[in-house]
Amino acid sequence: MRKQSIFLSFICCFIGFALCAEFNIMDHGAKADGKTDDAKAFQDAWTAACGSSGPATIIVPKGDYWMGPLKFTGPCKGVPSITMKLDGHLLAETDLNKFPSGDWVYFGWIDGLTITGTGVFDGQGASIWHLNDCQQNEKCKLLPTNVKFMSMTNTVIDGITSLNSKNFNFGVVECTNFKAVNFKVTNPGDSPNTDGMHVERCTDVTIEGATIGTGDDCISLGQGLTNVHISKVTCGPGHGISVGSLGKYPDEKDVTGLIISDSTISDTLNGIRIKSWGNSPSASSVSNVTFENITFKNVNNPIIIDQEYCPGGACANEVPSKVQISDVTFKNIQGTSASEVGVTLLCSKGLPCKNVKLQDINITPSKGAAPLKSTCSNIKALYTGTQVPPPCP
Template sequence: MMNLFFLCFIYIIGGALCGDFNVMDYGAKPYGKNDNAKAFMDTWKAACDSGESATIQIPKGNYWMGPANFTGPCKNVSSIEMKLEARGHLKAETDLNKYPTGDWIFFGWIDGLTIIGSGTFDGQGDAIWHLNDCAKNQNCKLLPTSLKFNNMSNTIIDGIISVDSKNVNFGIIHSQNFKARNLKIHAPKDSPNTDGIHVERCLDVTIENARIMTGGDCIAIGQGVSNIHISGIACGPGHGISVGSLGKYPEEKDVKDIVVRDSIISGTLNGLRIKTWADSPSKSAVFNITYENIIMNSVYNPIIIDQLYCPHGTCPDESSPSKVKISDITFNDIRGTSASDVAVTLRCSKMFPCTNIKLNDIDIDNNKAKRPAKSNCMNIKPSYSGIQGPLPCK
């Protein structure tokens, strides 16, 4: 207690509030390759144990860091808020032997965290992407996620930058009331599995006004997710905005109540995609999803439901259908250009055909061929209204 009082006294004399905690005061060094993880975690512990709302300051500078965990719950006081103001450039350790848990920056079990600032989280993935063999090996070891959020509530991340993640940039798991906005996420289009934002087993998530350029999905929505609102996304390059892949494991939870709107997808492999594994053991469901006011710029698969998803290995045919049930999906006002002949692909499960799939005002041209784009459908009878380009499936 005496140490905390003395620390507060120093801060007040210096013109700062008692609730401010600067990583420099706990030994952080913004130069060289000194591992700053302990200094950052010591700062977090002091702030979390202070019993008051606190702000952690990361000043400008280059901070080399190994894996760091920031966990709660913080000291039990009413209305506590933890804020992290990031202005520095954090560089991830490139030695994979120093990542025992598979995450670089980990936040967990915190209620009321805000991360703001123009700081950069640099995964330095270009040094180790060549070690990713997941395209050939189903049992591959995943490379570290840059920022993982687990069991969080009432979280805001605003304005920060993630570049060259080793794997996923932002992983949001087991959380509720999570808001991500004004993010910049950059990785080369050939960087493997560098999904921009992955959301799984979450309730009430908002993602808005983000520029996402990756070698994986711009946004990936996994199992057990509900009430997700996505808007103002500039996606590309990458693999588009995806629900799934789903159904690979038994007892997966449903995905429902998702809105994706007012976004631009450019130069990606896929645009709006729902993907479930063929021959899947899970009998989960995907329903009540709306895609609205989306512009496609030279997207290879602009609209795709794929229930025979199989990215590697020997793939089953339609005789081994997905057990995931897809229903109540609306594509409304989707327009732009396709980089392939087929602009709309709806490949549904033979066991559980897609139901209540609506396409309203679809206007997608083939930008590389003089012939019109096509639709490709299987085990589905969608409904159509308004403009339809390509022509509906027969």
């Protein structure tokens, strides 16, 4: 019934039915000249839409909208749904002193939001990427996320682009029934910590039809996830599609029910990966994960489980990871590797991986080098069908 209500609300607004309210940001004072701060026009349009008594649509026409932080929050009482028809090019402020909260565009505590159109969230990150020192400094100040979704329900994003984010492109946290389709992320391969989409502490998430090029994970899946489906993703440049990193902080929630399928990963630092830190402060688990129908093109570390994750190279990993990995399937995985090791299964000494299956794996060298090999520890994997490179002894 809820989905039907949202659909009817969208159709209603699309055809201009009288009960639907439209709020054009140009009517709220936006200049769209790329130099005037248009934040107030966006906030005023949101306040009006959130306060309306029926389905509401916010119209953002083509144009260049420069602004600092935006915060769109609910709940919107009496509003069954809000659609943001976004066709404009939003340009982020580059003065970091203007970002006290750590996010640029923030959506929170809203039920029934749809963002659709050809619009662009342009973080203008190139001017400040050199300030990111998080690989060397654990107490670093995180740069702003381009678009953050917090505690949302029944959310759809469709067709939009995130460009040159200062930090993560999209952050999705504590959301239920979140769907992102046909979107695009464009960052250069050397832009630091610019994950395409980071998801954590969420239930029922669909990511489909994305084209992601970035300087970190194309998609990163953090703690506390249930029922996440990812498909038809084109990834590269970047660090691949990752579950984790996990096990760094106390009381992390379990991850279960992930399907990553029908995707292509090209010219990336990693392919499909599960990663956890050593010295985990508390126990957690990753289970019921399937990677299926994945194609690699010149990818380093195509298939990798890494339970000694240490990106800075100076971690105290004397205590094995307390993240239990079980019931993981890699099925119908093919393509080319730029590294010598096609399959890496490095599991925890304290909690060896359980029930990891590899079926029909065919990964060959990208430049005709020597045959690839597999590396394994603390695991007894199950193999069926084609196995190239050959399994660990």
